[in-house]
Amino acid sequence: MAEPRFDLRGKRALVVGASGGIGAAIARALAQSGMDLALAGRSMERLSRIRAEADPAGQRSVAIEVDVRDERSVNDAVGTAIDQLGGLDVVVAASGVSPIYKSAERISVEEWDEIFATNTRGAFLVARAAGQHMLERREGSIIFVTSIYERVGGERLAAYAASKGAVSQLVRSLALEWASRGVRGNCNAPGYVRTHLTAGLQSNPELLTLIEMSTPLGRMATPDEIAGAAIYLASDAASYVTGSTLFVDGGWTAR
Numbered sequence: 001m002a003e004p005r006f007d008l009r010g011k012r013a014l015v016v017g018a019s020g021g022i023g024a025a026i027a028r029a030l031a032q033s034g035m036d037l038a039l040a041g042r043s044m045e046r047l048s049r050i051r052a053e054a055d056p057a058g059q060r061s062v063a064i065e066v067d068v069r070d071e072r073s074v075n076d077a078v079g080t081a082i083d084q085l086g087g088l089d090v091v092v093a094a095s096g097v098s099p100i101y102k103s104a105e106r107i108s109v110e111e112w113d114e115i116f117a118t119n120t121r122g123a124f125l126v127a128r129a130a131g132q133h134m135l136e137r138r139e140g141s142i143i144f145v146t147s148i149y150e151r152v153g154g155e156r157l158a159a160y161a162a163s164k165g166a167v168s169q170l171v172r173s174l175a176l177e178w179a180s181r182g183v184r185g186n187c188n189a190p191g192y193v194r195t196h197l198t199a200g201l202q203s204n205p206e207l208l209t210l211i212e213m214s215t216p217l218g219r220m221a222t223p224d225e226i227a228g229a230a231i232y233l234a235s236d237a238a239s240y241v242t243g244s245t246l247f248v249d250g251g252w253t254a255r
Contacts, residue, residue, distance in 0.1 A: 005236035009034030012060075012085040013234065014078065016068060016126050017094030019046040021195025022145055025223030026092055026230045028054045033231055035090070036060040038081035042067060060085055068095045068122030078129035087137065090234040091130040093123045094145040098197045099160035112159045119163035124170060131174070131183060138182035143233045144171055145226075146187045148249045164189075168245055175243025184242040188229045191249030192220045216251030 013030045017023035019041030031037045031054035039047045039054075039061070047063035054061065062084040066077035082088055097118045100111050127142055134140030149161035150168040167187065174185040192198060192211050198220070201207050212218050229246045232238055247253050 005239075006231065007034075008090075008231065008235055010036075011089040011234075012036045012038075012087055013090040013092065014038040014040060014081040014085075014088055014130065015092040015094060016040045016066060016074075016077070016122075017092075017096065017145070018050060019043045020094065020096070021197065021223045022190060022193060022226050023092070023094035024050045024053075025227040026094060026145075029224070029227035029231055030090070030092075030234065031059065031061065034059065035234075036085050038062045038064055038085055038088075040064040040066040040077045040081070041095075068093075068125060069117040071125055074122070074125040075129050078126070078133070082133055088130060088133055088140065090141045090143070091126065091134075092143045092145065092230060092234075093126040095119075095122050095126075096145065096147075096197075099154075099157050101156045103156055104158040107159055115159045115163050116166075119160070120166045120170075123167045127170070127174060127185065131178065134183045135178065135181050140183045141234050141238070142174070142183065142185045143230055144168075144185070144187045145230075146189045146245065148189055148191045148247065148252050150187065150189055150245065151247070151253050171245075172243045179242050184233075184238070186233045186238070186241060186243070187245040188226065188233060189245050189247045189249065189253075190221060190226045191215060191247070191252040193226060194220050194222055214252065214255070215249070216254065219250065221248065221250060 013035045015027040018027040018039035067073040147164045150164040171185045
């Protein structure tokens with residue numbers, strides 16, 4: 001029986017949202033797996049630092065500023081990545097904003113729109129721009145970083161959960177449309193992860209204890225633990241996987 005094909009050497013990836021905790025961890029992991037890499041995000045300072053940390057010796061790498069809420073910015077960023085790397089085999093849509101912890105009746109339209117502009121429209125814009133290139137090549141893998149809240153509800157998380165649930169439905173639709181043309185789309189759905197976005201939860205002993213008690217593995221994840229799923233979905237080992245969600249949640253959604 002043939003071994004699973006996890007070898008990513010020589011392939012080319014764009015990680016959008018690479019300046020954040022999970023996106024940065026995925027970028028480092030893909031670079032360390034041998035991929036040429038484009039890192040895109042809103043902070044060039046942080047992207048440059050993460051690019052240096054990834055240390056892709058002998059590989060091509062580039063940092064690109066992007067605002068995923070803006071159509072032209074996304075199209076330009078994807079185009080730059082294609083030009084600089086000579087094409088794209090993998091795209092990771094990892095941009096996201098922190099949840100607004102309010103009961104649903106208190107969420108303003110502006111707050112709702114802010115979350116959807118980044119989490120949902122941003123994911124669509126990245127997928128559309130990258131998908132056009134991949135469909136021409138009839139090959140590619142797009143990985144969307146979602147959340148456990150694409151499947152389960154959460155108190156005071158209506159806007160965030162709805163935005164992530166919408167992305168999971170987008171991925172299923174893309175899978176149906178694009179599978180016959182060689183392009184796969186899947187979700188990497190983390191549970192609670194120790195990043196700057198969850199710093200407030202980590203600093204609150206009662207909330208942290210509640211999260212740990214609600215997670216069968218009894219702890220929050222590290223960003224590097226989320227990156228492993230991205231390596232799998234990017235690789236040929238996942239060549240028969242599309243329209244799926246891989247939950248990396250310590251057992252949260254098994255409850």
